[in-house]
Amino acid sequence: MPSSRASARRNAGLGTQRVLTVRETLEKIIPERQALLKEIKTQHGSKTLGNVTVDQVVGGGRGIKFMLWDPSVLDAEEGIRFWGRSIPECQRDLPTAVGGKEILPEAMFWYLLTGKVPSAEETKQFQEELVGRSELPAHVEKVLDALPKTLHPMTHFVIGVAALNHDSKFAAQYKAGMKKSEYWVPALEDSLDCVAKSFTIAARIYNNLYRNGHDASVPAIDKSKDLSFNFANQIGFGESEGFVELIRLYNSLHTDHEGGNVSAHTTHLVGSALSDPFLSYSAALGGLAGPLHGLANQEVLRFILGMQKELGDSASDEQVVDFIWKTLNKGQVIPGYGHAVLRKPDPRFMALQQFGVKHPETANDPVFKYVDQLYRVAPGVLTEHGKTKNPYPNVDSASGSLLYHYGLKQFDFYTVTFGTSRAMGGLAQLVWDRALGLPIERPKSLSMEAILKAVQ
Numbered sequence: 001m002p003s004s005r006a007s008a009r010r011n012a013g014l015g016t017q018r019v020l021t022v023r024e025t026l027e028k029i030i031p032e033r034q035a036l037l038k039e040i041k042t043q044h045g046s047k048t049l050g051n052v053t054v055d056q057v058v059g060g061g062r063g064i065k066f067m068l069w070d071p072s073v074l075d076a077e078e079g080i081r082f083w084g085r086s087i088p089e090c091q092r093d094l095p096t097a098v099g100g101k102e103i104l105p106e107a108m109f110w111y112l113l114t115g116k117v118p119s120a121e122e123t124k125q126f127q128e129e130l131v132g133r134s135e136l137p138a139h140v141e142k143v144l145d146a147l148p149k150t151l152h153p154m155t156h157f158v159i160g161v162a163a164l165n166h167d168s169k170f171a172a173q174y175k176a177g178m179k180k181s182e183y184w185v186p187a188l189e190d191s192l193d194c195v196a197k198s199f200t201i202a203a204r205i206y207n208n209l210y211r212n213g214h215d216a217s218v219p220a221i222d223k224s225k226d227l228s229f230n231f232a233n234q235i236g237f238g239e240s241e242g243f244v245e246l247i248r249l250y251n252s253l254h255t256d257h258e259g260g261n262v263s264a265h266t267t268h269l270v271g272s273a274l275s276d277p278f279l280s281y282s283a284a285l286g287g288l289a290g291p292l293h294g295l296a297n298q299e300v301l302r303f304i305l306g307m308q309k310e311l312g313d314s315a316s317d318e319q320v321v322d323f324i325w326k327t328l329n330k331g332q333v334i335p336g337y338g339h340a341v342l343r344k345p346d347p348r349f350m351a352l353q354q355f356g357v358k359h360p361e362t363a364n365d366p367v368f369k370y371v372d373q374l375y376r377v378a379p380g381v382l383t384e385h386g387k388t389k390n391p392y393p394n395v396d397s398a399s400g401s402l403l404y405h406y407g408l409k410q411f412d413f414y415t416v417t418f419g420t421s422r423a424m425g426g427l428a429q430l431v432w433d434r435a436l437g438l439p440i441e442r443p444k445s446l447s448m449e450a451i452l453k454a455v456q
């Protein structure tokens with residue numbers, strides 16, 4: 001998709017024309033994509049995209065080409081591309097906050113929804129639209145405040161997002177008899193609400209669990225600022241420029257990783273039953289809370305802190321190698337390493353790593369230095385161990401150490417930050433699912449007897 005940040009800035013200079021909203025922009029694009037899908041179905045509907053082996057059926061569906069997913073495609077060697085752009089290209093082309101250097105998640109969300117790089121004016125208007133939606137209904141605040149502090153923050157998140165379904169426009173309009181061609185409009189409305197309110201839910205969870213509750217001392221949402229600033233500000237980090245920029249980068253990078261990962265796929269699957277976007281994304285958060293998926297970022301911190309406790313602040317490579325072997329020999333995984341699709345270091349890891357290296361305050365942090373050291377030695381150990389198909393770091397390897405450096409030390413919370421981001425990718429496709437009229441998802445399953453019968 002064309003347009004660069006330079007032209008986005010030029011567009012911003014035009015000034016006088018009213019900027020289209022994201023809904024108006026989608027109204028123009030949707031008919032073209034509907035026509036493309038129709039052409040794909042009529043011209044190529046009976047062609048095959050590959051055979052399915054028994055190994056794939058019993059092995060988690062690896063490599064089966066199974067879903068339509070437009071905002072991003074993952075290449076095993078190269079990593080993710082969002083509407084064709086790699087991460088460095090997104091960093092080059094997408095608008096930042098005024099005075100900031102990192103991609104604004106609002107710009108990334110617009111891009112994921114529309115496939116077009118927003119101009120600075122579109123970004124500003126979209127930011128205002130989202131922040132304008134970010135206040136929580138009173139019942140959601142009450143539900144969150146009533147939950148036990150001993151409940152994992154991701155469970156708080158699942159419950160908070162599900163409770164937003166009370167005000168779902170999609171559910172209400174479906175009940176009132178809306179036509180299929182109209183589904184995408186309330187799906188978009190709910191998705192914008194879900195993303196915006198997720199940031200506020202996340203801040204409330206943090207304040208409830210680790211501070212004095214979400215009381216009057218918590219600053220009100222500043223409507224002139226972006227979602228990341230408001231989240232940071234509400235949890236007490238608003239004055240740390242480094243932290244706010246990290247939250248912007250973190251939220252932009254974790255948005256989407258094509259459709260097959262657990263959280264994205266769950267959003268799509270649950271949404272295919274025409275459950276509203278809140279229920280669909282709440283279900284996805286349950287999957288993100290698994291240690292083989294999003295929860296790995298908290299596990300990475302637990303792993304590094306365990307290593308630091310045992311080996312001190314600056315262990316030798318040999319000591320780190322021994323520590324990794326000890327973990328593997330206990331039958332545990334090395335969190336933050338391996339991937340179901342990637343076969344090279346994750347470019348999202350590289351982007352976070354570069355963030356850490358270019359900020360002097362993080363570059364010298366002992367926990368961040370361990371991330372770097374693990375990156376040097378862990379692939380060799382995992383290769384020698386011989387099990388994982390990918391011995392390289394994934395995104396979860398670096399993210400926690402940076403949050404930890406800036407003072408967000410409660411690592412049980414880290415996956416919540418992942419969750420505010422993944423909403424943007426999962427829900428962007430959910431809007432397209434409804435715009436393209438995709439059907440309920442219902443693949444075929446087989447019993448062992450049925451597999452044997454089929455292959456014999």
Ligand SMILES: CC(=O)SCCNC(=O)CCNC(=O)[C@H](O)C(C)(C)COP(=O)(O)OP(=O)(O)OC[C@H]1O[C@@H](n2cnc3c(N)ncnc32)[C@H](O)[C@@H]1OP(=O)(O)O
Binds near residue numbers: 328332335388
């Ligand atoms: C945002 C994200 O979700 S990124 C992923 C985050 N998860 C993690 O970092 C957890 C650690 N990594 C893993 O558990 C895995 O690599 C996964 C879940 C990411 C991918 O799983 P798979 O596609 O099944 O990986 P793969 O085919 O390479 O697994 C083969 C074997 O290697 C093992 N393996 C894979 N990664 C690791 C690892 N990091 N440490 C030790 N063993 C590993 C698997 O457990 C499996 O062992 P088994 O044969 O005894 O069951």
Ligand SMILES: O=C([O-])CC(=O)C(=O)O
Binds near residue numbers: 340
């Ligand atoms: O793609 C996957 O399976 C896991 C992952 O990295 C993500 O969801 O971000």
